[in-house]
Amino acid sequence: MASDIYQEAYQREKLLRKAAEQLLEDKSRELYASFEALQLAHQNLKENQKLVVQSEKMASLGVLSAGVAHEINNPIGFIYSNFCSMSEGLNDIHKFICAMGAVISEENDVAKIRAEWSNHFQQYDIEYLMEDFPSLSRETINGLERVKQIVADLKSFSREDSGAMDLVDINECLRSAVNILSNQTKYHATVDVEYGDVPKISGYFGKLNQVFTNLIANASQAVSENGLILLTTRCADGWIEVSVKDNGHGIAEEYLEQLFTPFFTTKPVGEGTGLGLSISHGFVQEHDGEILVASTVGQGTTFTVRLPVKKTV
Ligand SMILES: Nc1ncnc2c1ncn2[C@@H]1O[C@H](COP(=O)(O)OP(=O)(O)O)[C@@H](O)[C@H]1O
Ligand SMILES: [Mg+2]
Incomplete structure (x- = not known):
């Protein structure tokens, strides 16, 4: 049982x-x-x-x-x-x-x-x-x-960046972006560049070049006749700062949060893809850096790319 x-x-x-x-x-x-x-x-x-x-x-x-x-x-x-x-x-x-x-x-x-x-x-x-x-x-x-x-x-x-990072001269990278856009800027804006003394850092030249090209193109599209675009590079406290300052129409506060969202654009079809800033943001993050923005409507905008100085390739 x-x-x-x-x-x-x-x-x-x-x-x-x-x-x-x-x-x-x-x-x-x-x-x-x-x-x-x-x-x-x-x-x-x-x-x-x-x-x-x-x-x-x-x-x-x-x-x-x-x-x-x-x-x-x-x-x-x-x-x-x-x-x-x-x-x-x-x-x-x-x-x-x-x-x-x-x-x-x-x-x-x-x-x-x-x-x-x-x-x-x-x-x-x-x-x-x-x-x-x-x-x-x-x-x-x-x-x-x-x-x-x-x-x-x-x-x-x-240039397609190869897998490995190179030593990049940020001033040279910026200079090439300015040069390539000169035809877009020269008829309506003055571009002043103040190159600071910055060390070479390990990074992707092509990607950083694309970041600067995007920021300068945006500044150029934001300014009207007799626009001013001031570019500066400097190195402080272990960071390289590249700032792109314009006296254009500025960015309304409600848009500030969406700037880096893919496909966010205030430009007409054919002029804006809304991808420039989101891609730039990704590229800068790959370098452990950040993009800051300060803007006043009617007065202008400053984008600052901050990249940590790291020299090992
Ligand atoms: N320098 C600037 N001045 C004013 N607005 C800007 C500036 N840079 C970016 N913007 C705003 O951010 C939006 C997104 O920029 P971006 O990602 O480069 O896309 P796109 O330029 O194709 O519109 C722009 O449509 C514009 O509204
Ligand atoms: Mg753009």
Whole structure:
């Protein structure tokens, strides 16, 4: 009798344990499945985020490229015309040398040679050419340097940062952002830059370049005619501070909290994507830094990027 009860209890317990084991197994399988789904969703999210960052970059690149084309076209125009003048001038110098070669080989009379020299000198306008050549070549070299600089800046803007951080010169990074946007700013705003003495820090040049480009583009869009944009870099208490100050329309208080939210924009479609600040915020966070904003409606806005000085790469 006692053994029957014991047997029954044992069977019941066995059944219960089996059911519990089955439940546990089902739950583990469910958990594993949802873990896999989560992992996939996370992977998708990461890929989407990359695409969003890339598309904001492409959108600003689209705006920039029109300006860049103009900016390159101008020096190319005068380089071309300078080269044409120089090539014509070289032709004349060549003719002068040939003519004088013929004179010298046929003539012994020094006075006649001198007379021919001054004749041909005038005929081919050698004096003018000699005066003109140095300034033409100086201008041409300047123009070529400008084109070279624009291309270098464009390259740094579209640069994909490799996985590892580099030592970044923040002043150089800012200078390249200013340069690349000069076509957007120069017609309606004055951009003053005060470069402070800042140490190189470990970071991603391309990402920081994109942050500065976004902030300057926003400042440029916020100011009207005769706008002022003041950029400063400085280092204090182990932090590098880059501030972008404008005397534009400012930001209403109710918007301040939303500035860094993706897709928040007050600009018309086609002009604003609402991604610049949110992406910049992410990039600055990757450097363990922060972006501060202070604004007064009707007076202007100052964005300050703070980056801790860390030198290990
Ligand atoms: N310097 C500035 N002055 C005034 N408003 C600004 C400034 N910078 C950003 N903003 C505001 O923040 C919003 C979000 O900026 P951002 O993320 O760069 O997107 P977008 O420029 O495409 O609108 C802007 O639409 C604008 O309302
Ligand atoms: Mg923007």
